[in-house]
Amino acid sequence: MAVTFSELHTADGLKALEAHLAGKTYVSGDAISKDDIKVFAAVPSKPGAEFPNAARWYETVAAAVASRFPGKGVGVNLPGAGSAPAAAAPAAEVAKDDDDDDDDDDLDLFGDETEEDKKAADERAAAKASAKKKESGKSSVLMDVKPWDDETDMKKLEEAVRSVQMEGLTWGASKLVPVGYGIKKMTIMLTIVDDLVSVDSLIEDHLTEAPINEYVQSCDIVAFNKI
Incomplete structure (x- = not known):
């Protein structure tokens, strides 16, 4: 189920995000997902120091988006970098390609699927099919x-x-x-x-x-x- 937050442009909205990210690296799961991209696109800029969990998460997702869309501002001051234009367009561009494949928990932000990725996905599918057969009475x-x-x-x-x-x-x-x-x-x-x-x-x-x-x-x- 997708994780959503409302009014992320307000302090109350960021407080909810801050609480949700306590002890977590990502919004949902152990890897960056479409939930992270959607929430990131809704946050207008990097959260302040009063929201350390949200700020850390924002930097992590911003770096991933920047890798996928080099040369485009993502609205975050990364460590050692100057102020970037406040533009969440790259994140929104990723986010709009949303629910075509809900079975994939992880989002591929780093280019087209490689042969190794495809092989791994096929092996996971085969393992699931085999497990299902074993479960049959x-x-x-x-x-x-x-x-x-x-x-x-x-x-x-x-x-x-x-x-x-x-x-x-x-x-x-x-x-x-x-x-x-x-x-x-x-x-x-x-x-x-x-x-x-x-x-x-x-x-x-x-x-x-x-x-x-x-x-x-x-x-x-x-x-x-x-x-």
Whole structure:
């Protein structure tokens, strides 16, 4: 959530900013962000000595803005430098490019994204996606797969069932169980990622559809347990 302050041109407004910055380097987070730029653009000049936290923060942000916009005044007296024109335009120029990417906490003030920056961002995105997958629940399923009759080739039936491959589905051990009149059914274990695989869809859309239904007459869920 964006941090905002009102009436930063007044003593009361600066007091609120001073209190907020106590023990902090930036307005929000551990690095300079769009919040800092927006607030900086609203402060007409460097706060006085009665606002030491705000003054220190102002100098830090001013230096960053000056690096991004060399040669333009930012309205701050930096240590060792003369008085700069009171112009917050560079900060406002950065601030107006505001909420197009709210997922980025840090603001790139120092030029275009480099290949290293892009690689790091891709790695962070991949790590988040991997973490999300790990958080997805899993289930262990025991299923009975029944053939049409005693003449059904049970080896080919098993091969047909295991031929169904999809993300989040892992086939486990199986065995043949006699059911009478020379007919055997196949009992098979499978593990699924709940967010990726529906057992009902697996049966209806794959195991009892052509070409697998040449061997499989029906499937029943015997046990369904969360892992």
